[in-house]
Amino acid sequence: MNASIEFNGNKYELPVVKGSENEHAIDISTLRVATKGLITLDRGYKNTGSCESGITFLDGEKGILRYRGYAIEELAENAGFLEVAYLLIFGELPSKAELEKFHQDIKNESQVDEDVKKILDGFPKSAHPMGVVSSLTSALIAFNPGSVNVDSKEDMYQAIVKIMGKFPVLCAWALRKKAGQPLDYGDDSLGYIDNILKMMFKKPNQEYKINPVVSSALNKLLILHADHEQNCSASTVRIVGSSHAGLFASISAGVSALWGPLHGGANQAVIEMLEAIKEDGGDTKKYMAKAKDKDDPFRLMGFGHRVYKNFDPRAKIIKKSADEVLGDLGIQDPVLDIAKGLEKEALEDNYFVDRKLYPNVDFYSGIIYRALGIPTEMFTVMFALGRLPGWIAQWREMRLMKEPIGRPRQIYVGETYRPYMEISNR
Numbered sequence: 001m002n003a004s005i006e007f008n009g010n011k012y013e014l015p016v017v018k019g020s021e022n023e024h025a026i027d028i029s030t031l032r033v034a035t036k037g038l039i040t041l042d043r044g045y046k047n048t049g050s051c052e053s054g055i056t057f058l059d060g061e062k063g064i065l066r067y068r069g070y071a072i073e074e075l076a077e078n079a080g081f082l083e084v085a086y087l088l089i090f091g092e093l094p095s096k097a098e099l100e101k102f103h104q105d106i107k108n109e110s111q112v113d114e115d116v117k118k119i120l121d122g123f124p125k126s127a128h129p130m131g132v133v134s135s136l137t138s139a140l141i142a143f144n145p146g147s148v149n150v151d152s153k154e155d156m157y158q159a160i161v162k163i164m165g166k167f168p169v170l171c172a173w174a175l176r177k178k179a180g181q182p183l184d185y186g187d188d189s190l191g192y193i194d195n196i197l198k199m200m201f202k203k204p205n206q207e208y209k210i211n212p213v214v215s216s217a218l219n220k221l222l223i224l225h226a227d228h229e230q231n232c233s234a235s236t237v238r239i240v241g242s243s244h245a246g247l248f249a250s251i252s253a254g255v256s257a258l259w260g261p262l263h264g265g266a267n268q269a270v271i272e273m274l275e276a277i278k279e280d281g282g283d284t285k286k287y288m289a290k291a292k293d294k295d296d297p298f299r300l301m302g303f304g305h306r307v308y309k310n311f312d313p314r315a316k317i318i319k320k321s322a323d324e325v326l327g328d329l330g331i332q333d334p335v336l337d338i339a340k341g342l343e344k345e346a347l348e349d350n351y352f353v354d355r356k357l358y359p360n361v362d363f364y365s366g367i368i369y370r371a372l373g374i375p376t377e378m379f380t381v382m383f384a385l386g387r388l389p390g391w392i393a394q395w396r397e398m399r400l401m402k403e404p405i406g407r408p409r410q411i412y413v414g415e416t417y418r419p420y421m422e423i424s425n426r
């Protein structure tokens with residue numbers, strides 16, 4: 001199948017690539033050479049496929065999300081986070097023995113060099129934990145130089161289990177530093193999720209009891225966030241990795257990309273918005289009007305999505321989970337009442353209905369994290385913990401496919417040539 005393009009009186013044939021879910025893409029890799037200079041322009045890459053990938057399939061119109069062919073609904077209901085991580089990274093659900101080995105290999109790599117604590121010490125307590133986590137992840141390179149230039153599958157595996165083991169420790173340390181708590185290395189006898197909870201929340205003078213409701217909610221949340229194909233942070237990971245900068249550097253860049261309020265930072269922004277509305281008297285109608293006013297920069301955080309234009313399947317699952325968690329933990333919270341009010345009004349408002357703006361996964365994840373007692377600034381770090389296997393899978397696939405270095409083109413719209421002018425004449 002071909003597509004043709006006419007330019008300057010000439011016609012060019014371009015091949016059309018078909019994916020396993022019948023998606024089509026015009027392969028323009030020969031366009032610039034064949035046309036002697038013509039490129040495509042696609043701000044924000046809304047129409048551009050950057051790669052062929054076998055990891056995650058999503059259909060924004062139908063609200064479908066699948067990891068390696070498995071529906072997100074089935075995985076969230078039945079699987080453990082580490083099982084899903086294995087699936088995303090290596091392509092198949094693990095056998096019991098494979099999963100145990102993966103977990104054991106991760107545990108064997110879950111210590112972080114004590115000197116990393118000195119770097120952490122240099123941060124002010126007020127530092128945002130995403131900045132701390134991104135910096136510490138990058139710092140890991142210095143302590144694990146053997147994980148940078150990895151070519152063989154075995155070397156990649158070692159780098160993967162290292163980052164899967166050490167990243168949660170760094171995330172927990174970022175939280176404990178903020179809370180003024182001693183740093184903890186966790187407990188290898190626990191499952192991956194329970195260990196994260198203990199590393200984060202164990203008080204130095206108290207035994208930490210795992211609450212199964214909290215553990216199961218976190219397991220589900222991390223699975224829902226584990227991958228989302230070529231989003232801003234995954235694309236960042238792939239493009240940084242395409243220069244062969246190494247897995248840890250790529251993940252560090254992914255954390256920075258996720259930090260922004262238009263991406264992973266939305267879950268923090270949701271709660272901050274709800275709190276601001278509460279402080280301002282709880283008038284949701286006033287904020288609905290602000291969100292619709294084109295002269296007002298305010299947006300309803302947690303609403304809308306770049307690809308889901310009917311509903312976000314993760315939001316459906318998580319809304320149910322939010323109701324369960326709030327019920328089980330017996331939480332009464334005026335901020336959560338405001339959230340429900342906003343959701344109801346937005347779903348009935350023509351502005352939001354016409355633009356297909358629905359609550360996204362982060363609208364509810366913020367609510368659950370708040371109910372679990374996780375500090376607001378840590379919400380995006382929790383998202384990063386979930387997204388880690390997705391980033392790894394994207395990086396590994398990019399390297400195994402031997403993708404070339406990412407290097408987009410541009411249309412230059414600046415000044416044309418002008419001669420240098422001496423400073424005394426300017």
Ligand code: ACO
Pocket residue numbers: 261262263264266291292298299300301302303304305306307355357360361362
């Ligand atoms: N509140 C009010 N209006 C909105 C919102 C919102 N949250 N989101 C989009 N719109 C409006 C836009 O103003 C625009 O209106 P117009 O057509 O009259 O100009 C229209 O809806 C389309 O918006 P775009 O920005 O073009 O949509 P895009 O797909 O580029 O952006 C995005 C998606 C960035 C998620 C946007 O909806 C947004 O900013 N939402 C709030 C932030 C958020 O929740 N981000 C989390 C995303 S999920 C994730 O990262 C896991």
